[in-house]
Amino acid sequence: MDIKKTIVTIVAVFTTVAGTTVGAETFRYSTSGDILGLDPYTNNEGPTNTMKSNLYEGLLHRSHDLSLHPALATDWEQNTPTQWRFNLRKGVTFHNGNPFTADDVLASLDRIRQPDSDMTFAVASIDRIDKIDDHTIDIITKNPDPTLLLNLPLFWIMDKEWLEENDAFTLETGATVKTFANLNVNGTGPFMLSEWVPDTRTVLRPNPNWWGTPTHNLTEAVFTPIGNAATRVAALLSGEIDLMYPVPLQDIPRLENTPGITALQGAELRTIFFGFDQHRDELLDMPGSGKNPFKDVRVRKAFYQAINIEAIKRAVMRNASIPAGLMIAPGINGYQADMNDRFAYDPEESKRLLAEAGYPDGFEVTLDCPNDRYVNDEAICIAVVPMLKRVGIDVKLNAQTKSLHFQKIGQTENWNTSFFMLGWTPGSYDAHNPLNQLMSVDGEGQGTWNSGRYSNPRVEELTDLVAKETDTAKRNEMIREAFQIHKDEVGHIPLHQQALAWGIGKRVKEVKQRPFNDVDLRYVIMN
Amino acid sequence: MLAFIIRRLFQSLLVMVAVGFIAFSLFNFVGDPVNNMVGIDATIEERQRMAESLGLNDPFPVQFARFAANAVRGDFGQSFRLSVPVEDAIAERLPATLELVFVAALLSLAIGVPLGVYTGLHRNSPLSRLLLTVSLIGISLPTFLIGILLILVFSVWLNWLPSFGRGETVDIGWQSNLVSLDGLRSIILPALTLCLFQLTLVMRLVRAEMLEVLRTDYIKFARARGLTNRAVHFGHALKNTLVPVITITGLQIGNLIAFAIITETVFQWPGMGLLFLQAIQFVDIPVMAAYLCLVAFIFVLINLVVDLLYYTIDPRLRIDKRVHGQ
Numbered sequence: 001m002d003i004k005k006t007i008v009t010i011v012a013v014f015t016t017v018a019g020t021t022v023g024a025e026t027f028r029y030s031t032s033g034d035i036l037g038l039d040p041y042t043n044n045e046g047p048t049n050t051m052k053s054n055l056y057e058g059l060l061h062r063s064h065d066l067s068l069h070p071a072l073a074t075d076w077e078q079n080t081p082t083q084w085r086f087n088l089r090k091g092v093t094f095h096n097g098n099p100f101t102a103d104d105v106l107a108s109l110d111r112i113r114q115p116d117s118d119m120t121f122a123v124a125s126i127d128r129i130d131k132i133d134d135h136t137i138d139i140i141t142k143n144p145d146p147t148l149l150l151n152l153p154l155f156w157i158m159d160k161e162w163l164e165e166n167d168a169f170t171l172e173t174g175a176t177v178k179t180f181a182n183l184n185v186n187g188t189g190p191f192m193l194s195e196w197v198p199d200t201r202t203v204l205r206p207n208p209n210w211w212g213t214p215t216h217n218l219t220e221a222v223f224t225p226i227g228n229a230a231t232r233v234a235a236l237l238s239g240e241i242d243l244m245y246p247v248p249l250q251d252i253p254r255l256e257n258t259p260g261i262t263a264l265q266g267a268e269l270r271t272i273f274f275g276f277d278q279h280r281d282e283l284l285d286m287p288g289s290g291k292n293p294f295k296d297v298r299v300r301k302a303f304y305q306a307i308n309i310e311a312i313k314r315a316v317m318r319n320a321s322i323p324a325g326l327m328i329a330p331g332i333n334g335y336q337a338d339m340n341d342r343f344a345y346d347p348e349e350s351k352r353l354l355a356e357a358g359y360p361d362g363f364e365v366t367l368d369c370p371n372d373r374y375v376n377d378e379a380i381c382i383a384v385v386p387m388l389k390r391v392g393i394d395v396k397l398n399a400q401t402k403s404l405h406f407q408k409i410g411q412t413e414n415w416n417t418s419f420f421m422l423g424w425t426p427g428s429y430d431a432h433n434p435l436n437q438l439m440s441v442d443g444e445g446q447g448t449w450n451s452g453r454y455s456n457p458r459v460e461e462l463t464d465l466v467a468k469e470t471d472t473a474k475r476n477e478m479i480r481e482a483f484q485i486h487k488d489e490v491g492h493i494p495l496h497q498q499a500l501a502w503g504i505g506k507r508v509k510e511v512k513q514r515p516f517n518d519v520d521l522r523y524v525i526m527n
Numbered sequence: 528m529l530a531f532i533i534r535r536l537f538q539s540l541l542v543m544v545a546v547g548f549i550a551f552s553l554f555n556f557v558g559d560p561v562n563n564m565v566g567i568d569a570t571i572e573e574r575q576r577m578a579e580s581l582g583l584n585d586p587f588p589v590q591f592a593r594f595a596a597n598a599v600r601g602d603f604g605q606s607f608r609l610s611v612p613v614e615d616a617i618a619e620r621l622p623a624t625l626e627l628v629f630v631a632a633l634l635s636l637a638i639g640v641p642l643g644v645y646t647g648l649h650r651n652s653p654l655s656r657l658l659l660t661v662s663l664i665g666i667s668l669p670t671f672l673i674g675i676l677l678i679l680v681f682s683v684w685l686n687w688l689p690s691f692g693r694g695e696t697v698d699i700g701w702q703s704n705l706v707s708l709d710g711l712r713s714i715i716l717p718a719l720t721l722c723l724f725q726l727t728l729v730m731r732l733v734r735a736e737m738l739e740v741l742r743t744d745y746i747k748f749a750r751a752r753g754l755t756n757r758a759v760h761f762g763h764a765l766k767n768t769l770v771p772v773i774t775i776t777g778l779q780i781g782n783l784i785a786f787a788i789i790t791e792t793v794f795q796w797p798g799m800g801l802l803f804l805q806a807i808q809f810v811d812i813p814v815m816a817a818y819l820c821l822v823a824f825i826f827v828l829i830n831l832v833v834d835l836l837y838y839t840i841d842p843r844l845r846i847d848k849r850v851h852g853q
Contacts, residue, residue: 033805034805036608037609043564044565044566044568044569045566115576116576116580118564118565118573120573182610197797198616198797199795199802199805200693200797201692224691224692224795225795226691226795227792227795227801227804227805228792228795230675230678230793231675231678231690231691231793231794231795234675234678234679234683234690235690238682238683238686238690239686240682240690240691401558401808402558403557403558403559403560403562403563403808403809404557404558404559406559407558407559407562410559410562411571411574412561412562412578427567427568433568437568444570445570445572448569448570448571448574449567
């Protein structure tokens with residue numbers, strides 16, 4: 001039969017070309033969502049920032065082990081508490097061939113500080129930058145800033161001429177956004193953009209004129225977002241992609257049992273925690289009572305000790321979590337290893353504390369929880385409900401999608417929550433960030449995500465001091481004191497750091513897993 | 528005739544406005560887009576600025592009026608997520624969806640009709656029973672599961688076909704999958720997934736129609752004239768079953784476009800459905816509004832065309848009118 005023959009031929013043709021189009025050192029990787037844009041000063045979002053850090057560079061570079069290294073600055077020194085001298089790297093060019101000079105740094109500062117920028121936090125402490133000569137600048141901070149260097153890797157330097165030629169200097173967001181710098185790239189980074197097709201692929205190739213010695217051996221990198229986790233796993237198993245993350249926890253054993261595939265696990269920097277409303281005089285769930293039990297530290301501690309974190313680790317997280325007693329993870333500047341222990345799991349003590357606080361029969365409260373933001377976020381909340389029920393607390397679970405969750409517990413709805421889950425990674429890798437955002441309320445720009453409005457006068461004071469103290473030992477003491485108060489007062493209930501899980505195919509020889517759960521192409525080596 | 532068309536057009540317009548209004552009022556419940564746009568480190572002031580610049584602080588009637596006024600001019604605003612005009616984002620993805628739907632519809636006819644004929648002619652054969660049973664399974668399994676199963680078999684186990692994406696597309700006025708080998712390989716699994724429901728429908732419809740037609744007198748006469756089985760089955764019987772099949776297929780095109788959301792998500796197929804789903808996750812209100820209006824428009828258009836076709840095909844409609852008019 002002719003038809004039969006034709007079909008056989010077609011199948012033969014189709015199957016023989018499978019997988020032959022990929023070059024030897026093309027690295028294909030995937031995660032759940034696409035980058036949001038390429039403008040270095042909009043969209044402050046993890047995976048987007050990582051993509052931009054392949055293309056753009058700051059004065060400093062943060063390596064895979066979180067250590068800081070010279071990038072566009074070769075060295076620096078602090079002359080006075082508020083004046084820093086930076087020597088800029090000579091002979092560096094942007095992707096379009098323009099030379100990199102001090103003027104580019106000054107123009108970048110002007111651009112990143114526009115009102116519509118999402119990255120102002122990275123330069124918030126900088127008062128001005130003075131040009132000394134083409135390759136020397138002075139950064140003048142408003143106050144002594146011990147975290148200046150920590151923030152500089154996120155201050156990516158753009159090319160002044162390129163911005164002017166393309167009328168891309170002004171940053172606009174919202175309904176009238178200008179898109180040139182969001183769709184095109186001209187950085188100094190080790191990779192250059194070949195193409196970005198939104199939701200389909202981002203293709204990068206190495207920058208042949210990069211100033212440094214490449215630590216990768218790629219000739220091309222293709223990033224593909226695949227939203228569906230099962231499809232992503234399948235694409236790795238079939239060899240269509242070389243690396244993907246996150247691996248769903250239930251698929252880790254499967255990948256480990258597949259020859260040639262490895263599951264790389266490590267601890268993430270994000271801390272997951274619960275918080276309570278300590279501000280309102282009357283709990284949202286107890287209208288007419290005039291009471292807010294969470295104002296009493298005994299009630300907060302009772303909640304803490306009713307939660308069996310080991311059970312959550314074992315049953316919900318499949319051992320892919322590291323229980324935490326602090327609001328920051330190991331690796332963050334200011335982390336105190338000896339303070340990371342938790343209050344013991346002790347339901348009897350919880351009941352006693354509740355009775356002592358005047359709630360022997362417990363009370364009813366709503367737990368706000370996201371269901372698509374953190375690893376098994378809703379499952380953790382579901383597990384906590386019966387644990388609290390055991391000590392008499394009736395928890396109504398309100399689990400919903402992240403945009404609704406963050407709207408409800410955020411400033412938009414005036415922190416409309418009594419008991420909530422949140423996760424936090426300090427953007428600056430420093431303890432001041434959570435002190436500022438999660439544990440204080442009284443200053444400008446403070447407490448955006450302090451949804452329970454936790455406030456202690458001494459912690460507020462220490463937070464402001466930590467921002468300015470440049471003596472490392474003194475500063476560390478202040479951080480310790482603030483964390484100790486917060487812990488004794490049970491300002492929040494830290495739960496754990498979730499584990500990262502990457503699936504890696506056999507074409508990859510070595511890849512460095514950074515604890516911020518993203519792939520820096522600088523550290524990928526293919527077979 | 529003209530009055531009929533004008534009346535229908537007017538009704539269609541009302542439907543569009545209603546869809547726009549309902550869709551827009553739902554957007555109050557999908558959450559706050561600002562958080563997705565500014566990042567977690569943004570201060571309260573920055574958030575308020577963003578909400579202001581997006582017009583989110585205006586009361587609902589003002590937001591809807593602004594949307595409607597712009598939409599009439601074909602301007603659906605700027606996508607929050609992609610920072611490009613919504614029309615551009617949709618125009619870029621429309622070909623992917625239409626090609627997928629086209630191939631799926633084609634497959635459902637090319638496979639469904641022969642199977643329907645076979646099961647109609649040999650209704651008691653074991654193969655027919657098997658096909659009907661399997662088709663029941665196909666119709667009851669959810670689309671995403673079928674997609675995952677196909678990926679497991681053809682991508683992971685056999686390594687024949689890609690598990691995601693469009694592969695290499697070629698610009699033929701639009702980005703097309705249909706002219707390159709890689710593109711064709713990429714479209715097979717998603718099209719198969721999408722067409723399965725429709726295929727079952729076509730097969731069962733053809734079978735039922737065949738059984739009906741084979742009982743009619745003119746088939747008996749054809750046999751009496753000594754025509755070959757082939758001429759009777761395909762020349763006379765099948766031809767007469769095709770009218771309802773074509774009608775149903777046409778009407779199902781709208782459903783295919785709507786169902787494509789799930790298939791596109793499973794296969795990371797960069798079409799309108801995927802765009803819409805990501806818009807929901809990101810609370811990209813302009814994209815959601817434009818997509819819903821577009822789908823409503825497609826349905827309205829298909830129904831209008833079908834109504835007009837009936838009007839032309841069915842002589843009784845016209846005669847009635849004429850009699851009525853005299």
